[in-house]
Amino acid sequence: MAVDKQPNRLIHESSPYLLQHAYNPVDWYPWGEEALQKAKQEDKPIIVSIGYAACHWCHVMEHQSFENPKVAAIMNKHFVCVKVDREERPDVDAVYMDAVQAMGLQGGWPLNVILNPEAQPFYGGTYFQPQQWMRLLQNVAEAYESNRAELDSSAAQFVQHLRQSELDKYGLKQGTLQVREEDFRLMFYNFSTHFDKKHGGLSPAPKFPMPTNYLFLLRYHHHTRDEQALEHLHRTLREMAYGGIYDQVGGGFARYSVDTEWLVPHFEKMLYDNGQLISLYAEAYQATHETLYHDVVYETIGFVERELMSREGGFYSSLDADSEGEEGRFYTFTKDELHKILGTEEPLFSKYYHATAAGNFEHGRNILHRRMSDEEFARENELELDVLQDMVQTWKEKLLKVRAKRVRPGLDDKILTSWNALMLKGLADAYYVFGNKRFLDLALQNAHFILDKLRQGDKLYRNYKKGHATIDGFLEDYALLAQAFIRLYEVTFDEQWVQEAKDLTDYTLANFFDKAEGMFYFTDKNAERLIARKKEVFDNVIPSSNSVTALNLHILGLYFGEERYTELSDKMLARMKDLVVKEPSHLSNWATLYFHKLTPTAEVAIVGPKAPAMRAELSSFYLPNMIQAGSLEGGSKLPLLQDRTAIQGKTTFYVCHNHTCLLPVHSAAAALEQLQEKPPQDKFPAL
Template sequence: MASHSQKAPNKLISESSPYLLQHAYNPVNWYPWGEEALQKAQAEDKPIIVSIGYSACHWCHVMERECFENEQIAQIMNQHFVCIKVDREERPDVDAIYMDAVQAMGVHGGWPLNAFLMPDMKPFYGGTYFPPKDWAQILLNIANAYPTHKAELAESAEQFAESIALSEIQKYRLGGKESSFTVEELRTMFGQVATKFDPIKGGTGKAPKFPMPSIYLFLLHYYHITQDAQALAHVKLTLDQMAFGGIYDQIGGGFARYSVDEHWFAPHFEKMLYDNGQLVSLYAEAYNATREILYKEAVYQTIGFVRRELTSPEGGFYSALDADSEGEEGKFYVWTAQDWQQALQEVDLLGIPADVFTQYYHITTQGNWEHGNNILYREATEEAFAQAQGIDSQLFKKANQLLQAHLLSIREERIRPGLDDKILCSWNGLMLKGLVDAYKVFGEPSFLDMALQNANFLKTYMRSGNQLYHSYKNGKTTIAGYLEDYAFVMDAYIALYEATFDEDWLHEAKALAKYVVANFYDEKEKLFFFTDIHAEKLIARKKEIFDNVIPASNSAMAKNLHKLGLLLDIPTYTEIVDSMLAPVKKLILSDPQYMSNWASLAAFRAQSTAEIAIVGPEAEIFRKELEQYYYPNKVVAGTFVESWLPLLENRGVVGGKTTVYVCYNKTCKLPVYSVIDAIHQLADVHA
């Protein structure tokens, strides 16, 4: 294989996306998505190949090696097609359209995603990963069919385009006027989700298993309202098993994207920022509800991983770490028995026999995974394991910390997985929210420092006026913001206000909300488009409704407007939330597993959201104390002296004491002068 210096680059060489740059020296004449490629296809009357993936995608790398670096296959592609490479993380709008198309063709979606289009961008065929022999045959079949059967292909493409253009409201025949929810309806929704529970290892369904943070947040919110022990038990089972499993990096912290098996044992080793941001939020909230020390450790270690490996000098967070290093999946993270034993000999284990740790992490001589390698996992907390071994738990914990630090230092000497160092606004919003949630629960100053650095980065580098940009790299912002960028950053800013009482963050959130309502809202269907009205016109303008590993931008936006409507007393926002919930209520009730972030909003609406105002010199102390109680369905405003915010206006200090006002539906209880009295008022409402 020729080195890059001996090859001529293709058009991707000028891009900033690490994924596109990975393909810049392929013999395929790749173009980035844009006018040049689309006009070339029309001018030369050639079909288009759109190949979509992302930098941490293992099978994307495999298809590149097998197909796109193959000179003979590249020659067919270059001769008969205009070839476009897309980073799905940069262009989720393009990805969503052609993912819909491939699924409409009866193919189970995934990446790499490969779609064949007419020159007018309408798709007529597609699939995911293709082995080289199959890919070459498909290329030749289409190249031969295009000149002679163009009319039939165009007709097929038109039908797929019409299918793609249907909104979810049309596709699922949604509608309705009822936007309220009852506790009984929440019970029905929980019952639907519970049918998918794995009672042995947690999670929903069988392999592969993805962390689905919004499902477990819904279960926590449902539990808080109903005290249904089954809901909390399943959350704890799932979070325990994930933190024990190979999906969690037992040495360095942080979660991999998913587990290929049903036991959370063997990860697909890429680490994504969006997973880790949300899981920090989830584990922090679960700790607040349960006081399980395992969850605190997961939060601290995961934030440590993000600080160490995904933080840019300016305070932005990078997107992902690859699954592969040295062309081998997971090589950076696994241990042979020989490497393990040598590492154990090099560290002081405080008198605890080395084989105790071999047993704790399930290291075997033959390897517990592929090719004689071991994935570290455990089946108990440090305390429980030490107790079972008859070892002092504090001594074991300290020795384990020394071992982890040593193993981490050894691992740092290995060739690292590829880093996707683009900074995505939406994913940074999720991580920022995670940091703020962790700070609220644990009061750790370094978490707030990281959060403020990131929030100021987003405000400084990824915003122009009230508009956001989606991507940042090498000092340059690119791509107009999508709804997800606004929704997740707004959520984080609202949380940051509630954690600091710095009103600038609330004003930032309000300004973004105003822009979104003006430029994304569809008055007809009462939901938000994924793209700005000023964005590039594609063959369809989509709306995102279903919650997945990342919540749908519409459900996130609805939750934001619910909170802002209360914090800022903007009835219009509350009306928009009503109008958003009404058409999708049918889906929330029937398919809560796929509408789990909506379901959390339903839980907030089934019982009134508490509006808590704290006024006085000890407002910050009161806020910290308040956060030690698990009460998720609330908004909190505070000031040390006075404020013109609606929740704080005309609410002053009584008798020189810091005063707490607990209100529901704009009706307040008597002011109280301690957090515990406020908690009693909150409890009385739902007694």
């Protein structure tokens, strides 16, 4: 960096994305009152430019436009310029993304929106080439001088749109929850119409992993035994694990694939993807015992621990797609490089990972990928399976050593509560399925880090870096952390965690809940007021904060005997139900909640000296519609464990459905037999 460059105001920020722009000639402000007041005082329009540290095209636009003194001069003369990290401020991003889409434009990042001094949007877009950007800015500046009233009128109309409730927009009415088998099957049918039956996932490209979609498929198959659901699940998880979207050398998944075959990824690696995919592959292994899924979980946790974990126990946000000025350079190899590393084994390696002299990516480089199982490859090449697998492990170790010497992709080292919660749950899920104590140790270390660094009293913060947490938490942070703590309780039987989940949920009821609509706002009632206060209901790569909250309420209602939780969860799902049936691929976490309500959720209490060991025995079986509570000696304060004792001093299982219990038993096998009986169905009195 040239020494004569002067920093702008972003130099004082903690976000790596904002710091990337701290030496731009653009007079950037962070989002906040200072910038908004300046716009009002000088009567200038505002440019809000939104992106994130791992965003490839954000970097391109910065280099082409924001580092260009000519472009910066236009921006500084006519506008107040504001940079936003969408990962730190998803509330700001959601408002202005909605505005751009209301303008009839395709959303994405970088997101560039132009506002009047009242922060009301009147124009926007995504990536602009430099000449295109300069022309746009000149035109807007001229229009702002000559047609101000027209622009303000347009902005007012967009604000009116932004303030419309999501529930009103889609005609989602309050009603009584009725769950029906035929509606559940219709969800799957509507979902299946989008299947890519050749490569897995949903058509067309680009393809995102969308973990909640496949968690729903697992549960659907468990309930219906529909082989089409299981076949598509296997195809998708296998093709993703074989493809270039998965780092074949170091483990972990890239954000998405640009093609239908999962071959060419957009190479950034996000914590939120990998945390959820650990959960998905662990659950898929529990249901199917596919060895590939075991390996993906172990390798992905290895990647996260190695490359995204802070010394304090938090997890960093992401790794960039680019290094040395090229996308994917860190992860790809030329045929010559492979020969130097592997010598005489290179031809077999290249056959296994489909590397060629011409390459399958830019600059003659190869994205390593597979097309068949180890069993098939060993047969085809007349190798013993264990010999092949030993060779593959050695190849990975050699390539990892070479990669360790390369220029690394940029690290976004901010720590976000909700993304850490997804990773925490992934680790707890992996421990539940595989029993590896290292996974539990990492989960507990992270849980204590979050409580120590990201909570103050009963409030959560969104972000943490270098000892500071500065942004109030959003519903996403509370909901996903509560979900993770519930899971952590189930694998430890330490009641601190389920009580923490209840406390977080009670805080959201007091500070995020809209009684009029029966849903939760994304922002705290005490948070900064934006031009619109949004509710998040659609499940994306990260499930919607309202669907996670509704699922938490369902489970906590069972643990604590809180009918108000259960009733609210039912009401939330009732309002969403018709849309979930029609568009399950956009509401798959809601569809999973529907699965939990289709038959009563099993309540399993385990009491006695061997409770943790007995819980581990039960976890060998795939039982997705079950909650577990446990105590070594009784005396628990948890309502689900009240009056439950170890009969005759022997560890005892109590299996209940809908507050009705079967006879106590003393083995996991006997409890499993009870769990596999059909539960009572009289669950839904009118609300």
